[in-house]
Amino acid sequence: MPVAAHDLHAPSGAPRRLGAGLFAGSLVALAALLSGCGEQAPAQTQADAPQIVARPVQVTTVAFRPRDAEKTFVGVVRARREIDLAFRVGGKVVQRTVEVGDRVAAGDVVAHLDKEDLRLELESARAELAAATANLAQTTAEDGRYRSLTAKGAASAADLDRKSLAREEAVGRLERAKLSLELAENRLSYADLVADAAGVVVATSAEPGQVVSSGQTIVRVARLDEKEAVVSLPETALADARAADAIVSLWAEPGRRIPARLRELSPQADSTSRTYPARFSLEGADATVALGMTATVTLRPKEQQVVARLPLSAVIDRGHGPQVFVVDGASRTLAAKPVTIAAYTEDQVLVAAGVAPGDEVVTLGVQTLLPGQKVRTAQVPGTTTVAQTEVARTGAEARP
Known part of the structure; x- marks a missing residue:
């Protein structure tokens, strides 16, 4: 299409108006762009700012x-x-007057033997005494006559010596007969088995009709004047048994406490259990403390140091002595505290000073911790003295 002449020759002000319009549009677009950037800039800065993340740790509460x-x-x-108790002579048991559990007093008869043979021995001893007495009288008379005859010269000195020796033999025979009679009387009295002290029968070893020998146990009697608690101690408790105070409690009376003292400690271990029998005398035990009751012996050290028990993993030494990390209750930050160690065990350290009761001490991962570091703890269900939390993670995992 042919272009009109007036279109080709536009006024000179038109290009200026077009450029001004384009420039204004560019300014509006730039302003909008800058406005959008200005609204997003603060969000970016907040996201890139460093965050302080509390590290999870495991702690235990200090208790001395x-x-x-x-x-x-x-x-x-x-x-x-x-x-x-046993008979001092042998014979046949005809009666036992006590049973297990019966109480006896001093002088009570607990068993009898058949006395017939013992009576016969006594009669024989009496007969022997009578014969010895008569023999002494005869020899004494003959000795007197021969002394008179010898003085008159009617008898020789040898005859007098024989009569004198016969008289001396008769004197000895009489003394022997007296002792035999006394022994026979004693043997007859031994047929009655008598308790020599008050007590309770704890065992019987013979029944009526049984023939027993001299010294064979018939009845066992436990005296009640002093009672003891018998226990078996391992070798690790021997020193404590000698030095500690002992208290005995009875299973039948849980609230009762009876003072006790070590009376006897076996110097040799039992070959089967490898323990040492120990006997603790009960002071002031009355009749309510029955023999055979179950007794618990508690050994309490007299004087000992008070310490706090912590895991070995709670202690760290970075060249300035042993330290532990304590969690501040208000700021929940860590503080390194030097501690005094009393002793080490297989899995614990005994702290004598440096921490206070109730302090929360970190028990795991202390090598990766720093003083002033923010931490968090949480009580684990089922624990009382340990405020455990999440298990300490590696440094890279817990680091923000």
């Missing part, structure tokens, strides 16, 4: 207790003295 804990051992109540 005696260094050596009480040790308890279970045993039984026994009498200090148990006497095996």
